[in-house]
Amino acid sequence: MEKKENKSVRRIIIVVSILIPFIVAALFSVKVKGVDLGFLPPIYVSINAVTSVLLVAALMAVKKKKFELHERLMKLSMLCTLLFLIGYIAYHITSDTSVFGDINHDGIRDDVEKATIGSSLYVYLFFLLTHITLTPFITPLVLFAYLFAHEKNNKMHKKIGKIAWPIWFYIAVSGVIVYLMNMPYYL
Secondary structure, eight states: OHHHHHHHHHHHHHHHHHHHHHHHHHHTTOOOTTOOOTTHHHHHHHHHHHHHHHHHHHHHHHHTTOHHHHHHHHHHHHHHHHHHHHHHHHHHHHSOOOOTTOTTOSSOOOHHHHHHHTTHHHHHHHHHHHHHHHHHHHHHHHHHHHHHHHTTOHHHHHHHHHHHHHHHHHHHHHHHHHHHHHGGGOO
16 A cells, blocks of 8 residues: 555656646746735745755754754755745745846846946856756655655665755755845845
């Protein structure tokens, strides 16, 4: 019975992992007018920062063989990531996207603004594009790592965890960097 349940869980993980990026992308075309959630970015970015700290603490816990603490910290990291995602989506369906370097907030980065921000645009784009590119991969990695831990398949949990952890950590940290770099240009 358990093998059949685990097969179903694996299918659910795959479906969820495919659907989430498409749903998030589709929601970028949705705009809810009349709702001001402009207060959310500092909150969800703080949650991302907390996630990165929790991930480091979880890594330290597992290296010290404190497996129960590791498990609690990883579950908390997953919850924080979910809360981040909810806040991120809520903000973006109610607000216009800011343009990095758009000093006058007209939605266009003109030549004067480009000259003002200089090469920081390339640094920003590096972090933004790598962040966006890696994000779809983290859901299946984290969920399968969690499933393997739940199944007590430590070999596979460790194997997937060694891939998932640095990607998840990078996504959390780069999200904070992107926000901090773009903060002056929020509307």
